[in-house]
Amino acid sequence: LQSYRVLRDMASETRDGVPVSLLLNAGLLADMNHLDETGAEGVGLYRTEIPFMMRATYPDVAAQTEFYARVLDAANGRPVTFRTLDIGGDKALPYLHNVAEENPAMGWRATRIALDRPAMLRHQLRALIMASAGRDLAVMFPMIAQVSEFEAAKRLLDIELARASQRGEPVPETIRSGVMLEVPALAMQFENLLPMVDFLSVGSNDLVQFLFASDRGNPRLEGRYDALSPAVLNFLKGIVEECDTRAVDLTVCGEMAGDPVAAMALIGIGYRRLSMSPANIGPVKAMIRSMAVNGMVEYLEGLLHAPHPSIRRHLRGFARDHGVEV
Numbered sequence: 106l107q108s109y110r111v112l113r114d115m116a117s118e119t120r121d122g123v124p125v126s127l128l129l130n131a132g133l134l135a136d137m138n139h140l141d142e143t144g145a146e147g148v149g150l151y152r153t154e155i156p157f158m159m160r161a162t163y164p165d166v167a168a169q170t171e172f173y174a175r176v177l178d179a180a181n182g183r184p185v186t187f188r189t190l191d192i193g194g195d196k197a198l199p200y201l202h203n204v205a206e207e208n209p210a211m212g213w214r215a216t217r218i219a220l221d222r223p224a225m226l227r228h229q230l231r232a233l234i235m236a237s238a239g240r241d242l243a244v245m246f247p248m249i250a251q252v253s254e255f256e257a258a259k260r261l262l263d264i265e266l267a268r269a270s271q272r273g274e275p276v277p278e279t280i281r282s283g284v285m286l287e288v289p290a291l292a293m294q295f296e297n298l299l300p301m302v303d304f305l306s307v308g309s310n311d312l313v314q315f316l317f318a319s320d321r322g323n324p325r326l327e328g329r330y331d332a333l334s335p336a337v338l339n340f341l342k343g344i345v346e347e348c349d350t351r352a353v354d355l356t357v358c359g360e361m362a363g364d365p366v367a368a369m370a371l372i373g374i375g376y377r378r379l380s381m382s383p384a385n386i387g388p389v390k391a392m393i394r395s396m397a398v399n400g401m402v403e404y405l406e407g408l409l410h411a412p413h414p415s416i417r418r419h420l421r422g423f424a425r426d427h428g429v430e431v
């Protein structure tokens with residue numbers, strides 16, 4: 106990590122002058138220290154379920170408010186995108202009755218639970234609103250599969266905002282809401298979705314497992330499918346094109362974003378915002394500062410039409426030949 110320290114205050118910009126925003130994935134208050142350490146622009150994904158999982162009882166609105174306010178204090182003006190509870194499936198809460206499911210990843214989880222148990226989401230949104238009073242609030246809903254689910258979640262956010270106003274409570278200065286793209290079907294609904302959201306964030310961990318119908322946690326399938334495949338990259342490229350056309354902020358916050366080779370490909374297909382674990386910021390920034398977008402775009406053009414299951418080896422070769430640090 107030490108050798109990347111020198112990069113902290115240097116611009117995250119390609120050799121041909123294209124800026125790429127680097128953001129952090131966080132889930133603990135302690136993670137917030139990494140903002141200063143890494144020079145990240147802000148938090149692209151705050152996984153709010155982590156404090157919930159660490160407690161024996163459900164944190165009430167006051168406890169949540171205090172916690173979120175401390176996160177925002179630690180961010181010190183840098184933007185934080187809070188993801189609402191992504192529980193269920195493999196992330197069980199001790200105090201929430203969990204029924205064993207055959208396919209937990211595709212089961213009763215995240216926003217699906219939230220819409221069936223709206224009080225839980227409303228409490229979280231109430232706490233987020235209070236914590237960001239007079240500041241900026243960005244709320245991201247996970248595992249959205251259809252437009253109506255975003256609309257329903259957004260409606261709860263609006264109800265909580267109206268409640269705060271009626272009670273004369275201070276509200277956030279600005280509010281942005283968006284979705285995680287983890288379920289492939291959502292990408293087929295952009296015509297209706299994109300006009301409603303302020304931003305979209307690609308959760309490539311879940312998205313790739315659903316695109317290949319391949320459990321991300323099953324060791325027998327490890328290495329069988331690669332996110333660096335024409336299948337995934339073509340899918341992701343279509344998303345950039347539509348978000349650019351409709352001027353919707355787009356980020357990748359899955360593990361892909363923090364892998365320098367994958368980040369190089371993502372930048373090549375048009376992504377300009379990447380959110381990752383703190384330890385990956387340095388290596389990804391070093392890669393960015395040594396790459397040129399121009400050559401990459403052309404090189405990828407051919408590869409995206411190739412029949413290979415993975416283009417990782419090709420990308421590594423390209424990096425080696427062009428002095429890109431991956």
Ligand code: PEP
Pocket residue numbers: 150152191287307308309310311312358359360
């Ligand atoms: C993802 O699915 O890519 C993601 C960022 O969410 P999580 O890893 O928390 O499921």
Ligand code: MG
Pocket residue numbers: 287308310311
């Ligand atoms: Mg996910």
